[in-house]
Amino acid sequence: MQTLKCLILKERNVGEINKSISVLTAEKGVIDILVRGGQKSVKNSASTQLFTYSSLCVDEKRNSGGQIQYFLNSSELIRSFYNIRLDIKKTALASYFSELLLYSRTEQSGYHDVLRLTLNTLYFLDNSKMDIDLLKCVFELRLPCEIGLRPDLVGCANCYKYEDDRMHFDYISNKLYCDDCYCSDDNSSDTIVDKTLLYIIRFIALSEFEKLFYFKISDRYLKKLTAFTESFVAYIFKNRFTSLDYYKNI
Structure with missing residues (x-):
């Protein structure tokens, strides 16, 4: 026992x-x-x-x-986390988080950070202390990082340039490239990120838990971040999550 x-x-x-x-x-x-x-x-x-x-x-x-x-x-x-169940949109989002965790499920040790991430996310969702669409983006990007699928965001995978006005993130290779180095016949897995969006993505993927939930971004960049994290999840897990569709339709 x-x-x-x-x-x-x-x-x-x-x-x-x-x-x-x-x-x-x-x-x-x-x-x-x-x-x-x-x-x-x-x-x-x-x-x-x-x-x-x-x-x-x-x-x-x-x-x-x-x-x-x-x-x-x-x-x-x-x-x-009683307040989550009182709000249909929050319930739908929490269900999406659960679906992500169940789909990526692994019976192994060393899940302390995954549990900590999830509990912190539900705490902020339960207490309405963060825009829930931003909270969704944080969880979508950080969960893969904590289960060993962290994207390579240090710099261009070819020339190691740290940042540029315009850089490319390739979802298939999970790597970042500068404009000069990126070359692909198929652009379907490519997304262009500017300096601000790259900073936000790096912050979510690399910052300590104590800082992770304490930031705000404009509506313009929230839309860009949402497009990035949803595409990132789709390529990483190669699955369509019905709970996400339901959340977006509420």
Whole structure:
């Protein structure tokens, strides 16, 4: 038996009385936990709801195929992020964050920064302390960075020029190029970034957590940043996220 601090990303019913929850943990990445009687019992209901952060005591067993399965023994609520569930747009955005985490799921250690990023993001979403469209961009760009897919933004991948009035980011190679060095027959994976947009992208990708959520940008650059981060996610994960479509249509 072990105790894990978990963020609940998804709930689904299993049979007539049980439910399964997908959770994000610092120690094991994303795992599934079976909650016996979870559909009807109120014992663990508050601490196993969507978007709650809880301390879960779990039993670990191996099935006949050698796979590890987790079963909830007891739980204690740490934080509920209750205000998110009161706003349909915030709920849709949090669902998008969960979908990104579930799609990129990895059962491994070393997810402390991913959990910290997600909890910080939900905190600002819950407390309305940041423009939620900007918050979305921050999470879209920083999550891949924390799971080993950080873009190469130090300078031009060819000549190492740090910045220029006009530079190119290639989504396929995940690299930055200056105007002189960029050469491609197919421009579909290329986006042009100016100095200001490049500074914003570098700030999100490279800054410390203590600074990450404390900045503002103009509406003009928010539109540019949104186009960049949505394209970045699409190329990195090679998937269309239905929760993003729903969020944008609200």
